Amino acid sequence: MSAVVIRRAVASDASATADVYLRSFAAALPTVVRPRSDDEVRAYIRDVVVPSRETWVAVAEEQVVGLMVVAGDLLSQLYLDPDWRGRGIGDRFVALAKERSPRGLSLWTFQVNLPAHRFYERHGFVEAERTDGSGNEEREPDVRYVWRP
DSSP, rough: OOOOEEOOGEEEEEEEHHHHHHHHHHHOOOTTTOSSHHHHHHHHHHIIIIIHHHEEEETTTTTEEEEEEETEEEEEEEEEEEGGSSHHHHHHHHHHHHHHTTTTTEEEETTTOHHHHHHHTTTEEEEEEEOTTTTTEEEEEEEEEEEEO
């Protein structure tokens, strides 16, 4: 198995990071309609996420295979390349997020994403709220999870 390095994202990671997001979203959430085109997602990750958010990438075989974005106590994004799921990268990302926000974290995931529910619950997150999706861009029912040490 290849060594996976987790590090802060840099500008040159933006394209590969966007590709991981797009592949992961398509694989994990095939019924969720994305409100933005692939090109809009790529521009947002390049122009906003990587330069101005606390963005972390997992790199293996010189390729970005995962991304995580932490905004204070919000774990706002965690996506893995579908071919790299099940290798402990998500576990490492969550451990890092907990280190970065030791007083607690919250996150949102879609109600249809049952594997994500199981993953976060395994890491000590508990469901705090469900919505009808009217507050997110996708208009997809979601769940807010929280973790407190």
